[in-house]
Amino acid sequence: VVSPKIAPSMLSSDFANLAAEAKRMVDLGADWLHMDIMDGYSRVYNSLCYSGRHFVPNLTIGAPVIESLRKHTSAYLDCHLMVTNPMDYVEQMGKAGASGFTFHVEVAKENWQELVSKIRSAGMRPGVALKPRTPVEDVYPLVEGETPVEMVLVMTVEPGFGGQKFMPSMMDKVGYVRALRQKYPTLDIEVDGGLGPSTIEAAAAAGANCIVAGSSVFGAPEPGKVISLLRTSVEK
Numbered sequence: 044v045v046s047p048k049i050a051p052s053m054l055s056s057d058f059a060n061l062a063a064e065a066k067r068m069v070d071l072g073a074d075w076l077h078m079d080i081m082d083g084y085s086r087v088y089n090s091l092c093y094s095g096r097h098f099v100p101n102l103t104i105g106a107p108v109i110e111s112l113r114k115h116t117s118a119y120l121d122c123h124l125m126v127t128n129p130m131d132y133v134e135q136m137g138k139a140g141a142s143g144f145t146f147h148v149e150v151a152k153e154n155w156q157e158l159v160s161k162i163r164s165a166g167m168r169p170g171v172a173l174k175p176r177t178p179v180e181d182v183y184p185l186v187e188g189e190t191p192v193e194m195v196l197v198m199t200v201e202p203g204f205g206g207q208k209f210m211p212s213m214m215d216k217v218g219y220v221r222a223l224r225q226k227y228p229t230l231d232i233e234v235d236g237g238l239g240p241s242t243i244e245a246a247a248a249a250g251a252n253c254i255v256a257g258s259s260v261f262g263a264p265e266p267g268k269v270i271s272l273l274r275t276s277v278e279k
């Protein structure tokens with residue numbers, strides 16, 4: 044029931060040529076475009092007195108960029124919100140033309156039901172992400188609840204930056220989420236971080252069907268070959 048979705052992470056693209064980069068990826072066979080929205084904290088400041096106001100030590104793009112890009116592409120914009128207050132961004136992301144809105148479970152323990160229904164009302168597809176150190180059980184209620192998410196994103200690196208090393212130990216989590224598919228057959232399972240030709244087999248075997256790949260696609264001499272290799276591995 045779930046089909047492969049290959050989602051190049053635009054974090055590795057040339058931001059100054061985002062529209063052209065998006066078109067290039069779609070022309071090369073990308074199903075989705077993965078957009079990393081990060082709220083930025085200073086590592087130095089963080090170690091001294093982290094206030095919990097920010098989620099990751101990097102600052103990328105926001106809704107205005109999604110809005111601009113939307114004018115140039117009809118592609119599914121798979122937005123991954125690495126922000127401490129996802130609720131604050133639902134309305135603007137919906138208006139900007141985001142397709143999927145994936146928030147982190149670590150910052151939505153109390154209000155996820157309201158968050159999910161707001162994401163739906165804003166016309167987007169809700170997803171939940173979890174960091175490497177977050178137990179997989181934390182996302183079960185969001186899959187099994189009355190207002191369920193439609194995708195679980197298992198982070199396979201610490202969120203914040205592209206080009207990090209894939210964590211194979213996260214495949215156990217993917218396996219547990221896949222078991223939920225017996226009851227929720229349309230549930231998408233996405234993996235994000237360090238995916239490429241050398242790691243795709245593990246992710247595909249564990250049951251992931253949505254594959255985010257940044258540096259392995261954009262850094263390849265022939266990105267189209269990497270995209271089709273990723274798809275073939277998921278289809279197997």
Ligand code: DX5
Pocket residue numbers: 052054055077079123200201202203204205206207235236237238255256257258259
């Ligand atoms: C990391 C981001 C990823 C990142 C993946 O926080 O969520 O989407 O761009 O990049 P690669 O594929 O290079 O690990």
Ligand code: ZN
Pocket residue numbers: 052077078079123235255
């Ligand atoms: Zn991401």
